[in-house]
Structure formats: structure tokens, C-alpha cells
Amino acid sequence: MACRISELVIDAEDPGLLAAFWCEVLGYAELDREDDGSIQIGPPGAADGGVLPTVVLNAGRDPRRxxxxxxxxxxxxxxxxxxxxxxxxxxxxxxxxxxxxxxxxxxxxxxxxxxxxxxxxxxxxxx
Missing domain, CATH: 3.10.180.10 (2,3-Dihydroxybiphenyl 1,2-Dioxygenase, domain 1)
Structure with a gap:
């Protein structure tokens, strides 16, 4: 049995800004938006656990620079x-x-x- 990367998580001051940027860079689409402000992006039509990892942008988690x-x-x-x-x-x-x-x-x-x-x-x- 092995693991594979299913999500990459980035803490962001402005998840919407980064979601828009990375969607354009990677050709991804917004897949989910949570009440806490987190946004999940990934290949259009992707589901959790798909072949390519999704990116989750977490809101207000004191991101490092x-x-x-x-x-x-x-x-x-x-x-x-x-x-x-x-x-x-x-x-x-x-x-x-x-x-x-x-x-x-x-x-x-x-x-x-x-x-x-x-x-x-x-x-x-x-x-």
C-alpha cells in the first residue's frame, strides 16, 4: 500500500486572490469554497482524490513569506x-x-x- 499527494494546502491572507492567480497559472478551476473562506482549486471537473492534486488555500492562518x-x-x-x-x-x-x-x-x-x-x-x- 502506498500514499500519493491528493491536496496541497497553502495558508493565504487573501485566498480569492491566490485562487484566481493559481487557476490562471495552472488552468485550474474553483472546486469548493468553505464558510471559513478556504477555497479549493483543481483541474476542471476534478473530484477529491483525483489523479492530480488539488490546492486548498486556507484563509487567515498567519502565512509565512x-x-x-x-x-x-x-x-x-x-x-x-x-x-x-x-x-x-x-x-x-x-x-x-x-x-x-x-x-x-x-x-x-x-x-x-x-x-x-x-x-x-x-x-x-x-x-
């Missing part, structure tokens, strides 16, 4: 890295300097609440 021990790596599915970088910046991502040398094959960015993530060079197939 900056470098966390866990972050998202994302890869474009239908364009090259530079075109995807331009799209992410237009959505509200910002470049982050974590001491890169400038020769990396990835870009370090932060979402609208400062959570760091990386845009990788390799293009992947859509899920």
Missing part, C-alpha cells in the same frame, strides 16, 4: 519558457532573487502573496 522548505515548480505546456514567463509576469508574478548566478535554466518567481515558485525550462504535456 519568502523561502519555504517546499515550493511549486511549474512547466509550460504550450509555449516556450520565455513566453510563459511573460504570461506569468502579466498575471502578477514577480521575479525573486534567491542568490541565482544567472546561468540557471529556471526562473524564480513569487505569487501575489510572496510565495516563491520556479518556472522550469522544459515543456511538458498537458495533464
Amino acid at each position: 519568502g523561502k519555504l522548505p517546499l515550493h511549486f515548480d511549474v512547466s509550460a505546456t504550450d509555449r516556450d519558457q520565455e513566453a510563459e514567463l511573460a504570461r506569468l509576469l502579466a498575471l502578477g508574478a514577480v521575479p525573486v532573487d534567491v542568490g541565482q548566478s544567472g546561468t540557471e535554466s529556471w526562473h524564480v518567481l513569487a505569487d501575489p502573496e510572496g510565495n516563491e515558485f520556479c518556472l522550469l525550462r522544459a515543456r511538458v504535456e498537458p495533464a
